[in-house]
Amino acid sequence: MAVVVVTDSAASLPAGPVAELGIEVVPLHVLVDDRALREGVDTCEIDYTSATVSTSAASPGELREVYERALERSGGDGVVAVHISRQLSATWEAGRQAIHDLGASEHVHLVDSLSAGLGTGLPVLAAARRAAAGAPLDGVYDTAVTAANRGRAFIVVNRTEQLRRGGRLSTAAAFFGTELVTKPILRIADGRLELHEKARTRSKAFAKLVAAAVDAAGADGAAIAVQHLAAPEAAATLAGQLENLVPGLREVISAEFGPTLAVHLGPGAVGVVVVPGGCG
Numbered sequence: 001m002a003v004v005v006v007t008d009s010a011a012s013l014p015a016g017p018v019a020e021l022g023i024e025v026v027p028l029h030v031l032v033d034d035r036a037l038r039e040g041v042d043t044c045e046i047d048y049t050s051a052t053v054s055t056s057a058a059s060p061g062e063l064r065e066v067y068e069r070a071l072e073r074s075g076g077d078g079v080v081a082v083h084i085s086r087q088l089s090a091t092w093e094a095g096r097q098a099i100h101d102l103g104a105s106e107h108v109h110l111v112d113s114l115s116a117g118l119g120t121g122l123p124v125l126a127a128a129r130r131a132a133a134g135a136p137l138d139g140v141y142d143t144a145v146t147a148a149n150r151g152r153a154f155i156v157v158n159r160t161e162q163l164r165r166g167g168r169l170s171t172a173a174a175f176f177g178t179e180l181v182t183k184p185i186l187r188i189a190d191g192r193l194e195l196h197e198k199a200r201t202r203s204k205a206f207a208k209l210v211a212a213a214v215d216a217a218g219a220d221g222a223a224i225a226v227q228h229l230a231a232p233e234a235a236a237t238l239a240g241q242l243e244n245l246v247p248g249l250r251e252v253i254s255a256e257f258g259p260t261l262a263v264h265l266g267p268g269a270v271g272v273v274v275v276p277g278g279c280g
Contacts, residue, residue, distance in 0.1 A: 001075025003131040003140045006066055008058055008091050009039040010084040011113075011121040012227060012258045021128035024070045026063055028084075028091065028260045029056040039260050048229070048262050049159075055260045057090035064098035067108050078137035079104075082111040082124045082144050085191035089116075109141040113148045114191040117261050118225035118253060119273045123147035125253075126279035133280075143280065151275045152216040153188040154196060156205045158231075158268025185209055209272055210238060214245045216274040221248030225273040229257045234270050242272070250278035 006024040027038035031054045037044050046053060070079045086092035092112050099108045113120035127144035183205035187196040199205035224242050228235035239252055257265060
């Protein structure tokens with residue numbers, strides 16, 4: 001058999017590689033009024049500007065069920081679970097509890113991706129590709145951790161209301177206490193969402209986003225992911241610019257932000273993830 005890689009729906013991975021690599025995905029939840037919707041499973045129109053919409057992590061029980069299934073699929077070779085940053089969601093902690101309840105710490109290894117969206121998804125791909133190549137549990141785990149540590153994520157949001165309500169921005173007091181910043185450029189550093197730079201216009205924000213991504217990519221090749229919410233043209237333009245500017249580009253993945261991230265980022269958000277050295 002082979003090691004099985006598990007992640008959560010906030011990783012935003014396209015269905016193709018998930019199916020091809022046998023990745024198990026645990027749904028996170030979007031809370032709309034009195035309904036808890038499973039991301040990627042339940043369908044519903046969501047107003048991402050509404051103050052009544054929120055999110056919640058996967059529960060230990062939900063994670064335990066998927067870990068058990070993945071462990072059985074692996075034929076005993078083991079499971080590597082790569083989840084959204086523990087600074088941004090309770091999912092990682094729920095995973096730790098699920099592994100404890102299973103008594104499976106030797107067979108299920110947990111990884112904090114230190115990121116979200118495809119910042120989680122790219123380390124998941126790196127690990128799953130290594131698993132598909134026949135690597136043992138420790139090798140797959142090390143691949144995920146290395147990709148997570150190398151990864152850099154930058155995001156431009158169109159509006160700041162969702163960030164203010166969600167409380168996910170670690171520099172919130174300093175950010176919202178400054179002069180009006182219409183188009184902030186954010187980054188995820190050590191698992192925390194922080195203000196990276198400020199811009200007065202969307203075009204200038206995108207220019208800074210591209211510059212930050214190119215600088216993070218370095219000169220030895222990188223994997224790039226571009227995400228957006230209701231901004232496909234902007235995302236396509238950014239992807240094209242990065243394809244021309246990043247030396248030795250190894251792959252480019254594009255996807256929309258899933259609902260659990262969209263609730264906090266809002267329509268018009270565009271993000272870029274860079275993993276120097278690629279994802280295997």
